[in-house]
Each structure stands twice: as C-alpha cells, then as structure tokens.
Amino acid sequence: MLNIALPKGRLGEKVYALLADIGYACPEMLEDSRKLIFEHRENGVRYFQVKPSDVAIYVEHGAADVGIVGRDILLESGAEVYELLDLGVGRCRMCVAAPKGYVDDTGRTLRVATKFVDIAKQYYAARSREIEIIHLNGSIELAPIVGLSDVIVDIVESGATLRENNLAVVEEIVPISARLVACKGSYAFQQEEIDRMCARLKERGTTCDSTT
C-alpha cells in the first residue's frame, strides 16, 4: 500500500487524474465530501489531501510515502526527501520583479518583499548582495508599488498580474513545476513500488525529464 500526499486544489486534481490514468485510481476521491483520507485496496493506494505547503512535511516525516509538491515549496522548506520526477505540470517561474524602468542601485541594501524568504536569501547570498527581507503572506506585488520594497521575489505564471500592476520580471531564479517526492525511509523498503509509479508516469509521457 502506497500512501500518497496530494495537494488540495487544482494541482492536486490534475495530478490525481494522471495517477488514476496509470492504475492508481481511487474513485471516492471524486465524490464531494469532507474526507481527508481515501483508500483503494485493490489499487494499493491511500491518498491524503493536504495543504500544498504541507505535502513535503508529510513525506519527510514518513506519514506519506510519496507526494506531489511544487518545486517552490520544496526549495523553501528544505525538506529532506528524494525528488524523483518532474511531472511537468503546474509550470511557472520563481522570479525577481520590480516596477517597469527600475534601476538597481547596487550601492545600497536591496529591500526584497517575498513569501519565499529562504529562496530569496539563498539567491542573493550567492551574489553576495546585502538585502533586507520583508516577509509578506500575500499581494506581494503591492510592496514595490507603495514603496515597501525595491523588488519582489515571487511566482510568475503568465505575468498578467505583474503587467496589470506595471511591474516586470527583472531576473528568473528558477523554473517551477510539480515534482514527485519520496520519503527516504519509505524508499528503502518500497523502492520497487515507488520506481514502478515513476516509470508509469514517465511512460504516460506528460512528465518532463529535463525542464530545469
């Protein structure tokens, strides 16, 4: 039996459809209910629906054997898991953005507003740039417009929100997409089943092996 942590929401639905298609269906998942655990003994799966940012935690601690998580959450959490496959869905980019026409003054500390504190810190530390982090939980685009920060570090999907707020991408930090992750302890004992799931996902052809 494989315990699978799926993120609630659109990404989770998309990935469940993929998994159902390759033999890991659990029809109860599609019913309208408040249940959080769904099991299908014949297909050998038990799904947990959890908050996207918690998937890596469930997997790292072994409550789930595998999980589907965005690369952004994986990088931010620093979770000690195996990142086995790029599923190629939920594609977007982690970027530095600023008001159009922004000129970086490298002579002073850069004020960076973000929800992704660790990613921003690591990115600028690698460039030896002194920054001040302004940790926000939402509407990050507002920060440079009202003078709270110079730039933002955030996820950019189509870029529409940035354009509507007169912002533009300055630099791309890393491409983001959903990844299949596995618990290290589970992998030691269930390598065959986990590798089989990986192989079926690859065969299904929706995954991308070399996106980053």
Added chain:
Amino acid sequence: MTDLPGSMRAQERATLELRALYERFGYEKYRMSQFEEYAFYLRYQSFLPSEKILSFTDLDGRLMALKPDVTLSIIKSVRDGAPKSRFYYTETVYRENRQSGSFREIQQMGLECIGAISAYDLCETTLLAARSLAAVAEKRVLALGHMGYVSGLLDALDIPEHRREAVRGAIRAKSPHLIEQAAALADGEGLARLRTLCALSGPFSPTLARAEALCLNAAMSAAVEELRTVGESVSALERGGLQLDLTLLNDTEFYDGFLFAGYVQGASRPVLSGGRYDGMVRKLGKSAGAVGFALYLTELEQLEQPTAKQPTDVTLQDGAECPADLLRRADEAVSQGQRVRVLEQKEGLSC
C-alpha cells in the same frame, strides 16, 4: 539484583546487547566530557551537520559548547602514531531541529576505529552496523555507498569544481531531471551516465553489477571492488537487508570514502549512519585513518509502542503499620520477585 526491569524499553535492551557485542569485538567504552571549547567546533564546522552550536560561558570566562558531535572529540583524544584504537560510546549530542527552530537532545550510540584502516576494519564496522540494526528492528535495510565512486565519475566527466555541489545535490535527491542544469554538460553520453547514477540503488549484487558497467576510471573501479569486498563479507554473516545505494552522499565533509546508512521500517530517515572519515582525522593533525558509525537512539524511541503500566502484585497501605514493619513486608515481597505498591497514607502512624 540481576533481572532487568519489566518496563525496560526495547531500545534500552538493545543498548545493553550492543555494548556486549562491541566489547566482544574489542571495542572499549569511551566516556567523554559533556562540554568542549566552542572554538574547537568553530574550527571544524564543515564536518558538522549544522553551523548552529549550543554554547555557554563557563565560570572561568571560556566560551564552551554542548557537544554537537562525538567523533571529533574522540579523534582529538587519540595520540598520533598510537596503535589502532577501537572505542564505542553512548552519548548525548545537541543539534538544531530545523523545523522547530530550536535545539534538540539526541541520544546516540556508536563506535569508532582509528588507525591504519584495513579492508578487514571496513568489513568489521559494517557487520557491527548491520548487527546493530538487527538488534533494534526486524525489518531493516543497510545501504552501502562510496563517495569515491561518485567523485571518480565527476572527474571522468570533467565536471568543474564550482558545479560539483549542485551535481552532488541532484544525485543525493535521486533527481535525474536536475542533473542537466547542474552539470551543464554538452556531452550527451556523460549526461546519460549521471542520470544512470541517480538510479543506482537497490539489492546489493545486481546494483553492483550495474555500477561496475558504468566505471570509467581506476577510482570508480577501486570503489566497486571495496564495496564488493565489504558487501560479500557482511552478507555471508548477516542475511537480508543489504542494499547498494550510490546516491548515498555525505552532505558535509564528514565521510569521504566508503559510507553506509541504516533504515528501519517505520522511520522516515536513516537511524544509523557511518563510513570512512580519513580526511577529518588528517585535518585534526593525525596521520591515521578512521571508520565508524552512529546509531540514533532518539529516532528509534519514536517507533516504540507505548508501554503499558506494569501490574501490581502486592498492595500495601502506608500508615496501617509502623514504617519498619511496612518496609520489611515490602522488601520481602520484592525479594520474592513481586511488584509492590504502597498506597498513600490516610491516617497517622499506628505504632
């Protein structure tokens, strides 16, 4: 009193069993001081799992640290040029808990063999690691790896030094999709080899055959031979659970050659880690080599079922008789192997 308490946890029993096992293999108990000078760990920070060290100022003004690691202190204590030393220990270390953002106390047990390390020493240490896992869990996996195999491949493919950390990170995460950007190789065949390496884990013998087929230089072949010697010697004596995992890489500078990790069913991360650490010994100014491992007892504690309260055989009432008589009766019952409970005094003494 020779019998062991009924409430003794499986992990405590295992600790006693393992002490006896290590001593029969010639290891001596090493008891170290609780504290080390903070500057000592600062100097050798690259060997530690975290740069965060729990420190305090001693009464004489020196900045001290609660040990984040045991091995460094043991190496320090060994005289350069001394005959081979074999030590085992049961100690507490203090490390950062990344998720809670605080320090945690970790109980660990382990052993170190320091001196001119032979192939036999590697086999013996690995066998003792396998036996240590067997003492704590029925379902277990001991995965062997080799840093020399991976660095041999990176050398053969001319991966520049500044890219190696990212490549090792991708290998450690078993992520073939992260390799391309990390390695930035124009050579498609080289990239394919790195991707193959990401999948080099599984049952020992077939995985070793796949690893051998991937060898490109003497360093990789030497690593394969060392793994074969250890794997075959140990699996002849300790059946089951032996795997090969060439993605098993040290994320600090601690282990620098042959290494291994132990898993038990139900634990989300390794409960045992070990290997060869000659580089660290040399950095501490000794000419010897070393191999050892640590078993994380704190991790095992989480796996145990809650112990039921022990039933009472004899119940006595405090205050119902004079303390001397009550004590004698309690002692008599205990000496007959019964479990006694003296209930709280309700009234004054009756004698």
